[in-house]
Amino acid sequence: MTEAKPAAEPRLDGLLSEAARRHGDRTAIRAGSAEPTFAELDAAATRWAAAVRRLVGTTDTVVALVSPLSPDFAAAFHGIVRSGNVVAPLNPLQRADELRHLLGVTRARLAVVTPPVRAELAAIRPSFPHLTEIVGLDEEWPWDEPPEDVPLGDVACLHFTSGTTGPAKAAVLTHRNLLVNAAQVAEAHRLGPESVVLNHLPKYHLMHLNSALYAAATQVLCTDPDPVEAVGTANRHRATHFYSIPMRLVRLAADERLPELSLRTARMIASGGSALPAPAAETLRSRLGVPVIQGYGLAEASPLTHSDGPDRPRPGSVGPPLRDTECRIVAPDTGAVLPPGEAGEVQVRGPQVMRGYLHDPAPVDAEGWLSTGDIGRLDEGGRLYLVDRIKDVFKCDNYLVSPSEVERALRAHPDVADCAVFDHPDPVGGAVCAAFLVAAETAQDVPGAFARRVLAEVNARLPYYQHIRLADVVDAVPRSANGKLQRRSLRDAFIRRRASAPPRHGGTAVSGTGQSAPEVSRQVVAITKFTVKGDAAEFEQAFREHAEFMRARPGFQRAQMVRSARTPEVYINLGWWRDAPSYLAVLESGEFRGHLGRFAELADVEPQMGPVLFGLDPEQP
Structure with a gap:
């Protein structure tokens, strides 16, 4: 992948060895009954490094790591890097066809997997002649000495994008990318050896693994999706930082048990992955007495580029850029830099920005600017406010429409528990808003009447080009494993359900069953x-x-x-x-x-x- 050279600059696995040297007897990760110290985790990483070197026989080779959140994941991750090879973390919840795509992109020679994934990979292995070995994450290796004279390539990790707007791509991240971002995050979130980080996330983000190691902070892994249980776990472990995702924090803000809860030792709640609605953030802040901050990042930036601070968080903002990071807003069609207050595509530049995608460096220009594909605006102080994904934004009558803005209006309705908004083809405006709606328990009317009532009330507060013209009532809105809406898939599913349904009188068609509307005359x-x-x-x-x-x-x-x-x-x-x-x-x-x-x-x-x-x-x- 890159020309190997003797190790001269700091290496990513040095985060773990340095934490072990300074705080070896401190607990590194708590996950159920497993509580390895930094020294124990470092020793496990060394055993993995020796094993991977023997199994692969070379350096700078891609090794797939298919595992959920666990101490074993952390040991194998840093062991693969310590062996002089490139780690490619893959989500174990992905379907077989998605796994095929990712393995084909990386051309991994070795896969380190959990037992449930091993059988699935064995079944598709004949399709990948380059995949020479599949080993279990629970293997016990006898070697306790690191491989000698390991040359170090520039690349440490292939981190896949979420794939919400197309096939997942492999971001090529160097040792420097990941080391710098670990330091940036630890600084922005004020992590130190005394910190206890509760990780209430469905997916292992490199940010949380590496920033905790950089600070020698203890990380508590909470795999229970119930946010109320996560609050209890945070209190039992005296967590100082509570990391979660918007979907779970919105549930917590709406939970009837919230008035009885407290976060006794937490200094901040941090949300990332997508925008957290301001009302939910304010509810959590006022009820729990803890600042709620948001950050912004993407796989291509190791991942964090922006973070609000716990002192004075600004509702709706993801904060200013991290140290040594620049941000600008450009016109999507011309690339012209826009002034504060105007919305356009977000571009970032900094030492954490990837080299490019595997086989495609195009997203990073010659000056180092990464086009994120997100729409946002900056205020006069340089704080970033996100509007939407550029591939999700569409035009109705030449007006830009942000589905996320329309979703915020829907979620503000007391009878809407969840929703998803996306574009639907329209012969006049080009496209209009369509939505899946989930009724809250407070809604008493039947689905069709519920949708008509909600749309009438919400549309009255929106400009005409943001009006929701079509809606189906569903039991739940599907999301990806990391809680993101996949609008393209939702739009396609909606169109299939309504393939023969033309617009109705007044421009709004609703359905509680997903059945097509009856035919009407052609005039x-x-x-x-x-x-x-x-x-x-x-x-x-x-x-x-x-x-x-x-x-x-x-x-x-x-x-x-x-x-x-x-x-x-x-x-x-x-x-x-x-x-x-x-x-x-x-x-x-x-x-x-x-x-x-x-x-x-x-x-x-x-x-x-x-x-x-x-x-x-x-x-x-």
Whole structure:
């Protein structure tokens, strides 16, 4: 992978050996009955280093590590690195086809796995001739001396992205990337040898493993998904830091047992992975008396780039950049750097940023800037506020729509327990908001009525282009193993459920069963509202030119424009079309888009209801 060279700079596994040298008799990790000290963990890593060197026979070779949170994972992780090879941690909860993809990308020669995964890997092993060995994480190795004269390549780890917007990619992380970020996180979170970190996460993030080792802090692994149980575990172990994910913290904030709980020794609650709703953060802060902070990172940055501080956390912000880290916001289409307050793509630069993806260095430019694929904005003080993933954001009538912003509005409704918002194709606006809704126990109405009521109440507080036009009520919203929404999969599932369901009267269609709506007749009426921003005469002239263009299109029947007597800057246009294909053909034409651009300069354009399909709908009164 890289040219091996004699070890000169600090190596990642040195974090563990240094913690063992300074605090060897202190507990490194607590997981159930297992409580290895730093010295014991370091010795176990050395045994793994000797075993891996004998099994692989070379250095700078990829070794897959398939294991959940455990002390054995930590020992094997640092042992693989100590052997002079490259560790690739893989999620043991991934399906066989996902595991095939990851193994194919890494071309790992050795896989270190838990017993349940061993049989699954053995079944697919014939597909990977490069995978020469599969060994169990519970193996006992007899060697207690580290391999001698181990040359050290630059690369320490292949860390896979979450795969929420496409196939997972392997971020190439160097020893320096991971060492620097361990120090940055420990500094930002004020970790030291006296710290006890409760890790209430579904997945082993390198940040928590390495920053705790850097600080020689004790790490408590809590695998119980119940956040109330995690609070109890934190108190029993006198945790100073409580790490969790938004999904679990939202559950904790809504739990009826919260008023009876306390975090007696915790100095902070830290949330990461996605945005934590501000109301949940405020509830936890006020009830538990502990600051709730958020951070921002990604696999490509080892992973943390930003973190709020426990002294004065800013609700909604993920904080300023970490030490030696830069952040800027650029226009997604031009790359121009944007001023504070304007939303665009987040770019970061710093010593923790990866070299590139395996077989693809493109995301990091020649100046070291990493395009994150996230939309955000900076305030005047340099704090970052995230809006959404760039692949999740879409345009409705040329307005950018953030599904996360719409989800926040839905979650603020007392009868919504959970939700997911994503784009759905629309013949007028290009795309509109669709949603899966989970009803809270307080909701008493049947699913269809529940969805109609919630959408009416929430849409009343949103601008028209953020209105949720379609919704299905479901029992639960599926998420990835690390609690993230996979909007692309959700959107595809929603579209499959509603493959034959056209928009209904008023532009909103809801369902409690996921069944398709009945067919209606084909005639289309497009209803559009214009709010003129400047000279009305100039707008009317532009509209006359547009009307001549539309009248010449096949399928056009008639149109009528009316002007409001009470609000003269408001115009409403109704256009009748023979059928949907005729109308869609016009919308997709370059000439129509040119007219739309001209209108956008003169007026705010709002298709009030999309195309209304006239006909009998037995579900409407």
